Amino acid sequence: MKTLTSHKQVIWFDDTLIDESTVKHAFEPEFWHAQNKVLGSAQGRGTTWFVQTDNLPAALRHYHRGGLFGKLVKDHYWFSQWHQTRSCEEFQLLQHLVKAGVNVPQPIAARAVKRTVCYQADILTQKIEGAEDLVGILQKHSLQREIYVLIGEQIRQLHQANVNHTDLNIHNILLDKHNKVWIIDFDKCHIEPELGETNLAVWQKSNLDRLLRSFQKELTKRHIHWAEQDWAALEMGYHK
Template sequence: MMMQERTHTDAEGAILFDADASPQVGHDWFAPDYWRGRGALRTQPGGRGGVAIVATLVGECVLRHYRRGGLVAALMGDRYLWTGADRTRPFAEFRLLAEIARLELPGPAVVAARYCRHGMFYSADLITRRIADARTLAECLAAGRLDGELAEEVGALVARFHRAGVWHADLNAHNVLVTPDGLHLIDFDRGRMRIPSVAWQEANLRRLRRSLLKLGAAAGSEATFEKAIWQPLLYRYGRTLKP
């Protein structure tokens, strides 16, 4: 899938957008209050990332404000060091998502990205199309819906991205979406294209495993988790990675 990439630059910062989705995207698109005033702000959950669901002219979208996590958040909040437009978090994620779409992988369709300059720093936002009727893998686990069949689907999903050389910086159960039509991988902040390598691919899988264990996937016993969930996931992963 190809897109028509355009950039609008002004004194405030710059917006990178898909002109095929919308011929014009202004700074107001990135302000939840703008959508609230039009009755188009669907939800605005709390937590890191400042995610809002908004009803735009191109359909329901996810508006995400970039925020730091951990100890750095107390010092930097939502500010990042400026090292050039093409190296900003939103522009890098926009272009990675565009490549994911070109490769026909199941990721979120990107609409627009923005940075705002603040001297030596910048703040940032990203708009992607909302994936309808989705639950996270973490939610499926909590609801008792993570079984061997779903685990195999997760393995196949991850393998497709790995085979294409897409590295996800934070592969965890919250970033895998399950829908009636299939699975999707989301949140590619800091992700990038890499030459396929067993080292980073296995590190990615270990990260996913830690996430599942942290969420209680081995509440019965780790041996049961290994047999019922993890081994089916790895089996399908291997079959898909090297068909």
């Protein structure tokens, strides 16, 4: 990880994926528009821009608050230290997971900009080509049992890397055209200490319970093609 520090701004980046001259401008959508390298966009709390870097397609995301407080303070966070900004933490967490062999987007660059006592943040990560989240897929058709086993295996790998995904839901699990399972959206997630438990830790069970509730919620809300036996197959993959 390389670092660029300037007046009230720090950029962290992987110089094997993006060069220093590009990364200085990489967090401004206008930069990519001017080069005709915008591939598309998606709406969530804000706009995620999909752009073509020199090395790989990428997703550019500005950090926005959610919930009731997010309606009052859209994109500012209390500043304490640079390495504790959400962009830096997510960048380093993704690096940890890539090294551990978990299927997550490669982190390309992250930025934090100090605004008096607060900061704003952005992150640029690999765009998983040809991938769709489980919600979109399950609205169209059911999945084979073997896919749920693969999903369970990938979550197990995530947990073996001691990463607590505090918002594990079926919007954050993708399948690409080769049925490879990817896990995304690690904002506010963190590495848990290694306690050497032989049984399922509280945080691991909490992740799985949250994911199960997500399946059940979308079954009612969006009428996805899912049944309880699919969860049993996912658990089988997790406990293999």
